[in-house]
Amino acid sequence: MLWAVAVLGSKACLLSLRPVRIAPATTRIVALPPVHSRTPSWTPASMPQQQFPFSAIVAQDEMKLALLIAAVDQSIGGVMVFGDRGTGKSTAVRALAALLPPMKAIVGCVYGCDPQAPGSWCEACRHVHARTPPKSHRMAVPVVDLPLGATEDRVVGALDLERALSQGVKAFEPGLLARANRGFLYVDEVNLLEDHLVDLLIDVAASGENVVEREGLSVRHPARFVLIGSGNPEEGELRPQLLDRFGLSVDVKTPIDLPSRIEVVRRRDDFERDREAFCLRWKKEEDRVRKRIVAARQHIAEVIVPDAAIERAAQLCIALGTDGLRGELTLIRAARALASLDGDGSVADAHLRRIAAPALRHRMRRDPLDDSGSGVRVERAIGNVFGP
């Protein structure tokens, strides 16, 4: 439900020639249909073309695993994918959209608030559903693509220009951050995005709330999403502060073994020729992965994290000299999600080992001139802590 802050042209406004800030006390919440209802093409369900199936991606296991973990536990804090050109970074993220099981949302809420979690509701939902229980419907988990060239007004939301021009109504038009609430926000080529937009995204991703203070609007709404970025390291390095905000960081490389390369070309070509037939062929596999995610989500709370595992994680982080406690936390969370994905009841060394590199490689105090590669350093530390 879109809400407008105030309607201009009231008597109060006529008295003054200067623009008037309407005091919050007189704020009327006006339900207006969102502008997007006319252009609903952005929902994953009606994507213009069928996406390449997630399970049909050849190799790139680390990237796929990281994305699955983020899908199981959204509190992991985002995934950053570094990689060469043409390694299927974008393909994997866009494929994730088709894989996610649908979620329940309050009918009519632009932010897709969760009917079962009143604490996370937007102001409109809190207001409207204060007494009456909300109706809910199933919707696809939003996987929102932040396209290059996006302007700030479309990202954070802004005054609805059309309504303002034609009706003189001061209405808030939610942006991409609103749409991504409870889902994923994907930024391809993060290093090409304007710096102020990147800062803004990082800030909102961390706080889970988008605060808009512009054009006389003062709006805040929930914006809890998993940020997924991708970029090519050759284009320049990302700021370390920014990198640290991502829960997992994976490096993808072009496969160099012939069978994988052949398989990549073959599947891609099959897909391009007949998308529907290709997706149909992979449907079984896709369903299997989807079930795995659903099961993992259900059982993640039951996964036991033994003290020994926490100790191991701490040892690893000390050995690598990571800053703060974020490394340990992410490592444990990711290992728990992994255990849940594997159907294991408790976190073991094997889980920590598999996820240590993506969870820690971007958190080590960085020597910009050490070209041995952070992945190698993590491997070394794993060897020292866990034994060969």
Next chain:
Amino acid sequence: MKAAAASDEDRQRWSDASLAATLLAIDPAGLGGACLRAAHGPVRDRWLEMLRCVLPDPSRMRRVPAHISVDRLIGGLDLTATLRAGRAVAQTGVLGEVDGGIAVLAMAERWTAPAVALVTAALDTGTIALERSGIASRRATRFGVVALDEGIGEDEFPRVELLDRLAFLLDLTALRVDLGDEVPADLGAVARARARLSSVVVEDDVVELLCVTALRLGIASIRASLLAVRAARALAALGGRTRVEECDAASAARLVLAPRATTVPPMEADAEQAQDPADAPEDVEPPKDESGATEPSPPDEREQGERDDADSPPEDRVLEAVLAAIPKGLLDRLRDGKALAQSARSEGRVGAARASLLRGRPAGVRRGDPGGGVRLNLIETLRAAAPWQRLRHAARGGEALRRIEIRREDFHVTRFQQRTQTTTIFVVDASGSSALNRLAEAKGAVELLLADCYVRRDQVAVISFRGRGAELLLPPTRSLVRAKRNLAGLPGGAGTPMATAIDAAVELALRVRRAGQTPTLVFLTDGQANVARDGSGGRERAAAEALAAARCVRSERIMTLFVDISVRAQPQAQSLADAMNAHYLPLPYADAASLSAAVKRVGSA
């Protein structure tokens, strides 16, 4: 004889180019497009004309200038229409308009990273995603790209991420236009091929064949193999075949893979065959009537291939076809392993081009008056004015004006990035005298400074000089790991061509400045010039030339730090530094901290 050979080669290049145009017309979106390296002129026009002839809808071939605005490229708010209608009206960008056709990118080597990223995103997804100025839309579009590359020299070419997605990299430089008289396939043939395209079967062995060939040619990107597969399919469709034959694979490999080769595998059997590919009397036409024959190979070789089939697997035959398509000069360089420079070159370009786009990168919008170089942001101004329109009209006596009233307090201006990027150019003396003295320490000092640059997000470039010349070891980049690697492998020894080094440094600095960045030069040398510009020895002349070159640094007002790395501070170095108007720092007294401080001081001066 030589002229005849040359014209044969030209004919060959023309027929390849014409075949590429035909294939592009058959499957523009699948093949991505072509990069056409040629100066503005009749040759280029001839090729574009060829392409236009075979396109089903020539009106869908649109020229896109390099300076196109984002709104026109992918779409956005149509301001005029919006104001007239009083509601938001969207406009379609050029990339949406060329759906089903070809976007011709003019001066592709000048396209900036953000603009190229918009094009590649549309190519990859077949969709234009728009989130601009209050408009959110998705529009499907499938098109091919022709990048007109007017670059000169090795370090000027379109961005790698674009080239990676284009099937054909055509080099038509220095080609005789009168030889391009070949008529590409007619429209009917193209239409039939288009219809047949999706039913052409590509067997697994063809895919394998093309992947193997790409790997053996040292092509890292998988996209190249994929594009070759698609080219092979288009070739088969053109030839009226229902499955891709080896001859299609061979032609596809020579068209798509040959220009991307970075290495040549050793082939014992056909050393002399590949030695003079130009002499091979080949005539590759679009495979219209031939079928099943390995047509890009000369007849004798084909027979040979058939005779000892066990000896010569299809991979080798395809590879031979590719090698025959690589110009002799390049082939020799590839054989010598010198073409590694190509991959380094392409990486370096990324850094350099990136630099040029940072100028005027918008960094948000704020309230304020335009003028004095500050640009008005119309959309945001309108947005700010919009809510008050009724009120203002009412204040004017309730006239129902259609005009929009904008007041000064509505003005919003685009804020540009204040901080200009600095590129620190290290000019490292690797001559004998330095090497004896303290090349290792100089390297250490540079590493320290590099770490410093990392903190400040500067770009760095490294020029080294010894013997007869100066070498750009590392084009401007932010990748410090590469900087360090290049530096570590820096050999020492030989004379000190001081003047040449200063010339090279100034040239690079000016190039950096043209790209809108601030160059800072850091010389690490003992200043003992003993090689003149022409490579001859003689201290006196070398020193005089060096001084003259140094004055050039002063006249260009380039910030310079001169670190004297000789054991004892030299008057010669001091006078050079003075001529440059440089900050002079003798290394014997310079520890890490003071060096870093000096660079910072020079950089911020």
